[in-house]
Amino acid sequence: DAGVIQSPRHEVTEMGQEVTLRCKPISGHDYLFWYRQTMMRGLELLIYFNNNVPIDDSGMPEDRFSAKMPNASFSTLKIQPSEPRDSAVYFCASSLDADTQYFGPGTRLTVL
Amino acid sequence: GENVEQHPSTLSVQEGDSAVIKCTYSDSASNYFPWYKQELGKRPQLIIDIRSNVGEKKDQRIAVTLNKTAKHFSLHITETQPEDSAVYFCARNSGNTGKLIFGQGTTLQVKP
Numbered sequence: 001d002a003g004v005i006q007s008p009r010h011e012v013t014e015m016g017q018e019v020t021l022r023c024k025p026i027s028g029h030d031y032l033f034w035y036r037q038t039m040m041r042g043l044e045l046l047i048y049f050n051n052n053v054p055i056d057d058s059g060m061p062e063d064r065f066s067a068k069m070p071n072a073s074f075s076t077l078k079i080q081p082s083e084p085r086d087s088a089v090y091f092c093a094s095s096l097d098a099d100t101q102y103f104g105p106g107t108r109l110t111v112l
Numbered sequence: 113g114e115n116v117e118q119h120p121s122t123l124s125v126q127e128g129d130s131a132v133i134k135c136t137y138s139d140s141a142s143n144y145f146p147w148y149k150q151e152l153g154k155r156p157q158l159i160i161d162i163r164s165n166v167g168e169k170k171d172q173r174i175a176v177t178l179n180k181t182a183k184h185f186s187l188h189i190t191e192t193q194p195e196d197s198a199v200y201f202c203a204r205n206s207g208n209t210g211k212l213i214f215g216q217g218t219t220l221q222v223k224p
Contacts (some may be wrong), residue, residue, distance in 0.1 A: 031210055043156070043201065043214045053209060091155060098210035099144040103155040 002026075006092050006102030012110045018080040021107045025094030026075055033093040033101060034067055034077050043091075049075065050098070082111045114139070118202050118215030125135070126189045126223050131192050133218045135202035136184040145178060145185045146147040160187070192222045 005024040013019055025032045033048040036067050047057040052069045060067070064083070069075040079086055093101040117136045125131050135145075146161035162169045162176045162185065169176050173192075178185040189196055202215040 012184050033210075033212075045211055048210055050210065081147065095210075099205050099212075100146070100159065100161065101212060103157050105150075 004092055004102055006090075006104040006107050008107060009105060010108045010110075012112065013082055014112050015083055016081045017111075019082045019086075019109060021077040021090050021092075021109070023075045023077070023092030023104060025075070025092070026102060027073070029094035029096050029102075030072075031093070031095040031098045031101075032069060032075050034075070035091040035093065035103075037089045037091060037106075038087075043045075046077070047103065072109050079109075082109075084111045087111050114206070114213055116202060116204055116213050117137060118218060120218060122219045122221070124221045125192055127192060127194060129192055131187075131189045131196070131220055131222075133187045133200055133202070133220075134184060135186070135204075135215050136182075137204050137213075138183060139204065139206065139213075140183070141207035144205040145176070146203050147174075147176060147187050148201045148203065148214075149183075150201065151195040152198075153156065156201060168198065189220075192220075194222050194224050197222045 007022045030051050033091045035042045046059045047067045047087040049069045067077045087110050089106045092104045095101045119134050145163040147159050148156035149159045150156045160171050160176050162178050164180050173190050175188045199217045199219050201217050203212045213224050
């Protein structure tokens with residue numbers, strides 16, 4: 001199994017631009033999670049899906065952030081417009097049972 | 113509250129010594145407690161987990177203990193090696209919501 005796949009691995013963009021992060025969960029996993037990691041705030045859950053349906057988006061910072069899961073093998077996290085304070089590492093994780101979560105390699109986002 | 117308190121924030125030991133990291137929580141509905149290891153620039157990786165129906169679990173040099181009454185759980189690493197140097201995160205689930213709440217992390221340095 002390839003594990004959780006994320007792209008791109010690194011993204012550098014300018015303030016105001018749209019950013020789209022992508023994730024492919026482990027095949028057969030019904031849960032998908034988006035996290036953000038910064039030195040100041042640690043590892044924060046942004047949103048998670050069960051069977052492609054968003055269950056809890058209370059961690060999404062504001063309306064500039066949106067996430068979709070059009071099918072069981074693909075999810076996107078979009079930031080529009082991006083701001084320098086969005087700079088962080090964004091991890092996607094997937095799980096079979098909601099508890100045991102496996103993380104992808106992450107996308108390091110830098111907003112200038 | 114929601115937080116998981118993790119101590120210490122940094123830990124330095126000599127190779128061969130033991131290391132102990134402790135986490136406390138307040139949500140009595142939590143019944144799953146994983147530990148993740150994150151090397152610099154890498155993804156968090158699950159190293160061991162425990163459910164509330166057991167008090168201790170071992171896997172080679174690592175062990176986790178859980179005291180549900182006192183609401184704390186600990187990671188024990190014996191015979192530490194330089195490759196154990198990393199940031200370690202504890203976490204707890206939030207009832208049956210699918211959410212994991214993470215501690216702030218412990219930076220472990222094993223000196224050769």
